[in-house]
Amino acid sequence: MKFDINKDLDIILITYNRVDKLKKMLNCIFDNDSPIKDVPITILDNCSDDGTDILIKKYIDKKYKINYIVHNRNIGGNGNIARAMEIAIKKYLWILCDDDNINWKHWDEILYGMENDYDVILTERKIDIKSDKDYHLILNTLAFVSAGIYKTENITNEVMTNAVINIQNGFPHLVIAIHIVNYNKKIYIPKNQILYQNIKFDFQKGLNSEIHYRQACFNLFSNYVNTFQLIKDKKIRYKCCDTLWIGKSFCYSVYNFFEVKPFSMYNLSDFFLGVNIGQKIQIILIMLLKFVLFNIFYFESNYEKIKIKILFVTFVIRRPDQTRPDQTRPDQTRPDQTRPDYFYNNSKYKKIQPMLQYKIVA
Structure with a gap:
């Protein structure tokens, strides 16, 4: 049966309290040059309170094909991904985020993958993947939720259960990709990408007494x-x-x-x-280096002081004043000692200075 993008592709966009980014994303989807502008999309709103509903109503009033679902409660970003997996009914599923950056130039390659019945089609390539057997690179790429378009037949009951369990690890969608790897199914790696992500290495979810x-x-x-x-x-x-x-x-x-x-x-x-x-x-060696050796000996130096940690005891050594204590009159100070860096940069003083001038204060 010939592939029909309107009937065979489920596009589900997840969002929460990012109305400005969502507007940019919707403009991209419904742009005149967009190949999916006529494809019905579902928006899963995680109970936003920033005017997201007002924005989406404007697009609905313009007759865009939007199915807008607002959760009664915030089920979490990863919970929203799992929810998208659960409600998908068409042949393929593409989960989009409200802050994705898409360039439609090479959409024909993505369409080729769906038309040829691949189990997953990569939409993003931040790394060079030379073979569909480079599973370590493929799974790393598919960790980004929008980076894969999945055939929904791979979302079995077991996969869905594991996805819900894996919400706590942050990758419910990656369970589908691993299922495809486990059963050696077809993976399509296009030559070009259409999806671009802004990588942010901020993995802390925040401290709150109510959060697990x-x-x-x-x-x-x-x-x-x-x-x-x-x-x-x-x-x-x-x-x-x-x-x-x-x-x-x-x-x-x-x-x-x-x-x-x-x-x-x-x-x-x-x-x-x-x-x-x-x-x-x-892991053990790095733990020894980081938590044991660094606590036995540690050295830090700046212009004002030196810190030395030996056997868990920290010594703070203050750098001396530039003028010798017995030189009370300005005219007795050597001219070249008026430069703050003289005493510390002059090679002939480097060896005797720590012995004669430093004073341990803590």
Whole structure:
């Protein structure tokens, strides 16, 4: 049967309290040059209170094909993604976000993927993927919710259940992609992308007494590892874990894992238990370096003071005044000592200065 974009593509746009960005996105969708301007779209509003409903009513009044659904309560951004997966009924599903940036120039490549019955079509390519078997790169790309158009037959009851469970990890949609990888289904990688994202490395969800601690301590890296546990093939799973940050080593990802605040032992446990033995060793070594060696010895220097930490004891060493204590009269001060950097930059004083001039004050 010939592919009919109006009948076979479910476009579901999720939004919450970003009316200005939503307006820009809707203008992109309904632009005269847009290939989907006549395709019915569904908007899932997470109970916005910023005038989103007024904006959408204006588009509906202009006879655009919009099905507007407002949730009675805010179910969370990832909950909204899972909701989009649950209500999709057409052959393909494309979940869009209200802040997506789309260029329709190469839409024909995306259409080719749907017309040829692929299970997922990539709309974004922030990295060079040379083969449809580069699963670690493909899954990393599809972590961005709008980066994939999925055949809805892959959203089985089991996939839907796992997606709801994976809401806490931030990637309910990635469950579909992993299902496709597990069953070696067809993946289409176009030569060009149509979707562009603004990457923001701000993974903390915010601290609030009402928010579950797993969300308050949200950590992108441990959540990736948790999600990848759905991958059946261990080699693929561990390779995905090895490339949590594309273009960087696993050690780099581990270091940044420990930089995310607030730190949570739950996240560390998930991260550690989800990787292979070689990766576990790297985690242990970085922990020793970061939390043990740095606490045994630490050195920091600036113009005013030097901090030295030895065996968990911190010494603060103040830099001396530029004039010797016995030089009370200005005319007794050596002219070249009026320059603040003289004493510290003059090589002949560097060795004796710490012994003769510094004073430990704390």
